[in-house]
Amino acid sequence: MDRDAILRKYPPQSENLLALLHDLQDARELHYLTEEDLRAAADHFHLPLSFVHGVATFYTMYSLQPRGRHVIRFCQSPACHLMGGVSVGKTLQKLLGVDFGETTPDHEFTLEMSSCLGVCGVAPAMMVDDRVYGNLDEEKVASILESIRREK
Numbered sequence: 001m002d003r004d005a006i007l008r009k010y011p012p013q014s015e016n017l018l019a020l021l022h023d024l025q026d027a028r029e030l031h032y033l034t035e036e037d038l039r040a041a042a043d044h045f046h047l048p049l050s051f052v053h054g055v056a057t058f059y060t061m062y063s064l065q066p067r068g069r070h071v072i073r074f075c076q077s078p079a080c081h082l083m084g085g086v087s088v089g090k091t092l093q094k095l096l097g098v099d100f101g102e103t104t105p106d107h108e109f110t111l112e113m114s115s116c117l118g119v120c121g122v123a124p125a126m127m128v129d130d131r132v133y134g135n136l137d138e139e140k141v142a143s144i145l146e147s148i149r150r151e152k
């Protein structure tokens with residue numbers, strides 16, 4: 001869906017701003033917002049560009065830099081931490097060859113830290129794009145990455 005079609009989905013009321021920014025970001029293969037996206041959102045909602053920029057930089061779910069085609073949000077909250085998350089996180093870093101906050105050189109994955117994903121019962125957990133994975137261990141994350149790579 002192009003930017004104008006996305007803008008048309010949302011009546012120009014500021015409570016729609018977060019959802020609009022989500023859609024604009026998801027419309028880009030590399031999951032980020034451009035300066036033009038922020039300007040279009042500001043014009044659509046009759047808000048100052050500085051306000052929209054402030055919103056987009058306040059929430060970690062938005063990025064103003066190109067990310068990977070898949071965004072991994074790895075939970076770092078206490079339940080996941082206690083259930084072995086530290087070692088699973090290290091395995092993810094090793095398998096991807098990047099640190100948290102970085103994108104693989106092939107732009108396939110961005111690895112991010114996340115606060116609680118709301119699935120503490122299956123800790124440790126992570127979200128890849130819109131899918132949540134729980135009960136993670138070193139083998140399971142390797143097989144998840146492998147199956148996502150095969151989906152290409």
Ligand code: FES
Pocket residue numbers: 075076077078079080081115116117118119120123124125
């Ligand atoms: S602490 Fe990780 S999902 Fe809640």
